[in-house]
Amino acid sequence: MTDRLDGPQDPRGGHARGSSPGPHDASGDADPTPGDAPPAAGDDGKVHPALSDVRSEDPLVPAAEPEVATAGPAAPEAVPAPARRSRLGPRPTLAALFLLPSLVLLGAMVLYPIGYSIYRSFYGANERDFVGLDNYATIFTDASTLTTIRNNLIWVVVAPLLVTVIGLIFAVLTERIRWATAFKLIVFMPMAVSLLASGVIFRLVYEQDPDRGVANAVISSVSGVFGGGQGYPDARPRGGDQSPIAAEGRAVVTKQPAQPGQPVLLPLVGVKPVDLASAAPAKAAQPAPGELTGTVWVDFTQGGGGQPNQVDGTEKGLAGMTVEAVQNGAVRAEATTEADGTFRLTGLAPGDYVVRLPQSNFEASFNGLSWLGPTLITPAIIGAFIWVWAGFAMVLIAAGLSAIPRDALEAARIDGATEWQVFRRITVPLLSPVLLVVLVTMIINTLKVFDLVFIIAPGSVQPNANVIALEMWRVSFGGGGNQGLGSALAIFLLILVLPFMILNIRRFRRDNQ
Numbered sequence: 001m002t003d004r005l006d007g008p009q010d011p012r013g014g015h016a017r018g019s020s021p022g023p024h025d026a027s028g029d030a031d032p033t034p035g036d037a038p039p040a041a042g043d044d045g046k047v048h049p050a051l052s053d054v055r056s057e058d059p060l061v062p063a064a065e066p067e068v069a070t071a072g073p074a075a076p077e078a079v080p081a082p083a084r085r086s087r088l089g090p091r092p093t094l095a096a097l098f099l100l101p102s103l104v105l106l107g108a109m110v111l112y113p114i115g116y117s118i119y120r121s122f123y124g125a126n127e128r129d130f131v132g133l134d135n136y137a138t139i140f141t142d143a144s145t146l147t148t149i150r151n152n153l154i155w156v157v158v159a160p161l162l163v164t165v166i167g168l169i170f171a172v173l174t175e176r177i178r179w180a181t182a183f184k185l186i187v188f189m190p191m192a193v194s195l196l197a198s199g200v201i202f203r204l205v206y207e208q209d210p211d212r213g214v215a216n217a218v219i220s221s222v223s224g225v226f227g228g229g230q231g232y233p234d235a236r237p238r239g240g241d242q243s244p245i246a247a248e249g250r251a252v253v254t255k256q257p258a259q260p261g262q263p264v265l266l267p268l269v270g271v272k273p274v275d276l277a278s279a280a281p282a283k284a285a286q287p288a289p290g291e292l293t294g295t296v297w298v299d300f301t302q303g304g305g306g307q308p309n310q311v312d313g314t315e316k317g318l319a320g321m322t323v324e325a326v327q328n329g330a331v332r333a334e335a336t337t338e339a340d341g342t343f344r345l346t347g348l349a350p351g352d353y354v355v356r357l358p359q360s361n362f363e364a365s366f367n368g369l370s371w372l373g374p375t376l377i378t379p380a381i382i383g384a385f386i387w388v389w390a391g392f393a394m395v396l397i398a399a400g401l402s403a404i405p406r407d408a409l410e411a412a413r414i415d416g417a418t419e420w421q422v423f424r425r426i427t428v429p430l431l432s433p434v435l436l437v438v439l440v441t442m443i444i445n446t447l448k449v450f451d452l453v454f455i456i457a458p459g460s461v462q463p464n465a466n467v468i469a470l471e472m473w474r475v476s477f478g479g480g481g482n483q484g485l486g487s488a489l490a491i492f493l494l495i496l497v498l499p500f501m502i503l504n505i506r507r508f509r510r511d512n513q
Contacts, residue, residue: 016296047346058407076509080294109245114494121487135488147488148471151378155449155467159382164435166386167393171401174394184398188391189484195388197457206371206456218367223326231365232275232318238299243267244309250359253326257352264355267309268318281339282317292345292353296321296337305400317341325353349469360372372457374464379463381456385449393438401427401432437507444500447493468493 006145030374054271090098124131135332170187174180190198207213210220237252244265245252258264263285297317299308306312317340325333325345332353333345343354371380404427428435450469457465466474468489476486 067357101351112227116489119491121482121491122484124484125482127390127484131484135485136492138485139488140491145467145471147463148466148468149469151465152447154378155382155446156443159446160384160439162382162386163389163442164397164439165395166390167397167438168428168431168435170390170394171397172427174398176402179290184391184394187394189387191391193388195451196455198384198388199231199452202380202387203372204451205454206380208368208370209401211370213368215371217224217478219368220366231363232268232271232321232360233362234270234272234275235298235318235362236270238267238308238316240307248356250362252357252361254355258292259270259352260290260292260348260350260354261287262292265325266294266296266311267299267354267359268296269298269300271316271318276316278314279316280339280341281313282311282315283342284311285342286342288344290346290348292325292333292348292355294323294343295341296323296343296495297341317396322358324356324358326352326356327353372461374461376456376508378467381452383453384456385446388452389442389445393442395437396429398430433507433511437504440500440507444497447497447500466498 007482027079036139072197120127121135121472122132123129139149171185174183175181193201202243204212204215205214210218212215235249237243245257246255252268254264254266265475276298279298282295285293285295289295295311295317297311297315299310299315299316300306301312306315309372317337319337319339319341321336321341321343322333323337323343323345325348335343335345337343345353369376371377408430409422412426448469449467450473453462453465453467453470454473462470472486472489472493474480475489476483
């Protein structure tokens with residue numbers, strides 16, 4: 001049999017001499033799989049031209065690529081160039097150009113003041129006097145600054161919690177009323193008023209005089225409905241042996257016992273003319289059987305004249321005085337004087353009685369609370385703060401409340417939960433992110449409060465209502481002239497605010513993610 005042009009064949013059907021073993025005869029004696037194409041590689045590993053377009057069906061044998069004729073030696077295989085990454089957004093230089101004005105303003109209005117305040121806090125009232133950490137030590141040793149820290153602690157604990165709770169109550173209740181929009185508008189309206197104007201408003205609200213202060217006018221009106229009559233704190237019995245009455249402690253009693261059926265005279269002096277401006281003329285009471293009658297009046301005639309211990313026509317009666325009939329230490333009857341000062345004690349058994357004007361008649365009538373005094377000044381200012389910010393809290397919480405799935409609430413009601421259980425176990429937990437945002441925001445605002453304290457608190461009690469922000473202004477520009485201590489207070493206030501600001505920023509980022 002004639003040999004093929006490519007050399008003698010292996011009688012066992014093997015590969016040509018000099019060819020590399022294929023993947024199927026790695027052991028040297030394995031028979032090739034029927035149907036496999038003969039290897040196309042020669043001694044030099046190149047594909048024979050006659051077999052250049054023969055493709056193997058074996059997936060392990062790579063398909064031969066057609067050989068490209070070249071005029072010279074084979075060119076080296078070209079290395080593909082790395083793909084350029086596409087950039088989102090503008091180039092860094094262009095972005096920096098647009099950010100430059102904002103960065104300049106940030107540095108000029110935030111970073112530079114902070115840095116200079118830190119620098120200035122290490123110097124005294126004179127910038128040339130280096131004092132180190134003495135200003136920071138003064139914050140925790142001086143009595144006035146300790147008062148500011150105490151007041152700020154009260155503010156941080158009380159004001160944000162009350163604002164959040166009241167805002168939550170308003171937000172829940174507005175869902176159940178038909179005029180919710182009008183109510184929200186009224187509650188939110190103080191946010192449109194500056195804190196300076198709010199301070200002026202509440203300075204008038206807290207006036208001591210009920211004729212000017214709204215708060216005390218309301219309290220006095222309620223007290224007048226449920227309380228006693230008018231008091232005469234300056235009234236007293238006339239001195240001397242001729243007077244039929246005498247002082248017994250802060251009460252006034254008759255010197256001689258009286259019996260039913262005879263009139264009793266109780267003359268007083270020392271009442272201010274302003275308390276008698278609307279008083280009616282006194283009138284002598286007429287005796288009646290089985291009754292103790294009498295008159296309580298001011299035994300003084302303007303311009304002179306008149307008889308002591310006698311009711312004259314121009315003298316004024318004391319209305320609203322409480323009169324008691326006392327026997328053996330026990331009150332047997334009680335009455336209140338009329339406009340002309342007369343009274344009647346009825347239902348008395350025969351016997352001797354001491355007629356007494358109790359101590360309550362000589363106490364000043366209730367004219368409201370001293371809101372602007374040293375005791376109540378801080379709670380009063382916190383009340384003004386709540387009035388301003390309750391609408392803000394209500395709007396934020398109402399927005400969170402509208403996002404709560406109603407299915408959960410209805411399912412709880414169907415399962416038999418009461419409204420309080422639904423509110424406490426479902427509404428409040430689902431609103432906790434919003435409530436936390438409101439609470440942290442209010443804490444930051446309370447730490448920075450200045451306007452309300454400066455306007456509402458009178459100068460005499462301002463040290464009792466002082467806060468860190470006001471003390472910082474006072475020692476720096478309000479007469480103290482010590483900008484070193486003021487700068488230290490500013491940095492101390494910044495340190496107190498920073499944790500809450502970081503907490504808010506982290507929460508915003510987490511919500512956005």
